[in-house]
Amino acid sequence: MPRRPEATIDKQKTVFFTDLAKPKTLVVLMGPTGVGKTDYSISLAQQMGSPIISCDSRQIYKELNIGVARPTPEQLNAVPHHFIATHSVRDYYSVGKYERDALALLDDLFTQHDTLLMVGGSGLYIDAVCFGIDDVPEVDASLRERLTQRLKAEGLESLQRELQALDPDFYGAVDVKNPARVLRALEVCLAAGKPFSQIRRNSPKNRNFDIRFIVLNRDRAELYNRINLRVDQMMEQGLLEEAKSMLPYRHLNALKTVGYRELFDYLDGNRTLDEAVELIKRNSRRYAKRQLTWFGRYEGAEWRNLSGK
RNA sequence: GGGGGGAUACCAGAGUGGCCAAAUGGGACAGACUGUAAAUCUGUUGUCUUACGACUUCGGAGGUUCGAAUCCUCCUCCCCCCA
Numbered sequence: 470m471p472r473r474p475e476a477t478i479d480k481q482k483t484v485f486f487t488d489l490a491k492p493k494t495l496v497v498l499m500g501p502t503g504v505g506k507t508d509y510s511i512s513l514a515q516q517m518g519s520p521i522i523s524c525d526s527r528q529i530y531k532e533l534n535i536g537v538a539r540p541t542p543e544q545l546n547a548v549p550h551h552f553i554a555t556h557s558v559r560d561y562y563s564v565g566k567y568e569r570d571a572l573a574l575l576d577d578l579f580t581q582h583d584t585l586l587m588v589g590g591s592g593l594y595i596d597a598v599c600f601g602i603d604d605v606p607e608v609d610a611s612l613r614e615r616l617t618q619r620l621k622a623e624g625l626e627s628l629q630r631e632l633q634a635l636d637p638d639f640y641g642a643v644d645v646k647n648p649a650r651v652l653r654a655l656e657v658c659l660a661a662g663k664p665f666s667q668i669r670r671n672s673p674k675n676r677n678f679d680i681r682f683i684v685l686n687r688d689r690a691e692l693y694n695r696i697n698l699r700v701d702q703m704m705e706q707g708l709l710e711e712a713k714s715m716l717p718y719r720h721l722n723a724l725k726t727v728g729y730r731e732l733f734d735y736l737d738g739n740r741t742l743d744e745a746v747e748l749i750k751r752n753s754r755r756y757a758k759r760q761l762t763w764f765g766r767y768e769g770a771e772w773r774n775l776s777g778k
Numbered sequence: 779g780g781g782g783g784g785a786u787a788c789c790a791g792a793g794u795g796g797c798c799a800a801a802u803g804g805g806a807c808a809g810a811c812u813g814u815a816a817a818u819c820u821g822u823u824g825u826c827u828u829a830c831g832a833c834u835u836c837g838g839a840g841g842u843u844c845g846a847a848u849c850c851u852c853c854u855c856c857c858c859c860c861a
Contacts (some may be wrong), residue, residue: 563813593815647819722814756816
């Protein structure tokens with residue numbers, strides 16, 4: 470049962486009904502980690518005569534290469550790419566910024582192209598570009614820090630109670646067992662001085678281009694095999710060294726990433742290398758599954774099974 | 779040849795007469811998702827059933843008991859120690 474039926478219906482409209490008043494089209498190619506998005510996207514982009522607009526919350530960081538399966542220099546040269554290795558893990562980046570940056574870029578590129586190709590696996594980023602994300606006031610880092618400390622010291626219940634008092638509507642709708650969600654709602658309430666539920670309208674924004682969704686997938690066993698294999702390849706390519714070099718930034722959210730955090734644990738001496746590698750594989754598999762669940766929401770999407778190819 | 783330990787659900791592993799369809803962990807499956815989202819969180823996992831519930835399970839075959847994964851007998855297989 471969709472928790473946000475209104476939004477879902479609108480999303481479907483975007484996909485099913487072509488608006489003749491919109492002469493431009495954005496093709497959104499998505500798929501779980503390891504399906505083979507990169508190869509596929511390059512040939513598709515060449516067919517379309519479009520650059521690739523990456524929609525990947527980790528490949529955007531220039532310090533992250535092996536662990537996030539960044540396209541090779543040859544691949545990057547084959548077709549112009551955007552949002553690959555453009556930002557630093559040290560700089561704050563977020564979906565909100567991505568929505569703004571991507572929209573601006575699309576605006577610009579659409580003057581030269583009728584159809585553009587966006588490729589990525591970050592569901593929330595895709596949502597932001599296609600349906601928009603509400604304007605939420607900036608939250609001071611120190612406020613978040615304070616709440617994080619409180620969460621640690623007083624437990625989730627304490628934050629739950631305050632959120633319930635400040636925003637009963639939202640409290641009734643959120644997954645109150647999810648600390649991240651409770652904390653965010655609370656910090657916005659406190660920063661904005663009004664209920665989060667009044668800020669988060671959650672109504673799809675209108676875009677001046679059509680959108681077509683394509684989801685790449687493979688048979689589950691094959692997908693998982695590819696993921697496992699790719700992790701081994703990453704290790705051969707020097708993932709451990711890359712992780713080591715990221716040690717100073719491990720506290721940053723950009724480094725709370727599969728492939729790095731497990732190796733940090735190894736470097737701390739908390740687990741063996743073999744264990745860490747197994748965990749990277751497992752966590753990558755789980756991530757892939759979560760992505761597939763997310764993509765399932767785009768009901769008008771065209772699913773393409775790459776198995777055996 | 780002698781002595782000892784063990785066989786539990788997909789895997790590992792608790793349980794040693796009723797509160798056990800069986801803890802816990804892993805894996806798998808499914809789901810949620812509006813701000814660093816590769817994050818964060820939830821549910822299911824013997825069979826049938828929407829559910830109530832019913833039925834069949836703890837190596838195999840018997841037995842004791844109102845009642846057995848738990849006790850007894852035999853059998854099969856595995857491990858360890860001594861030779």
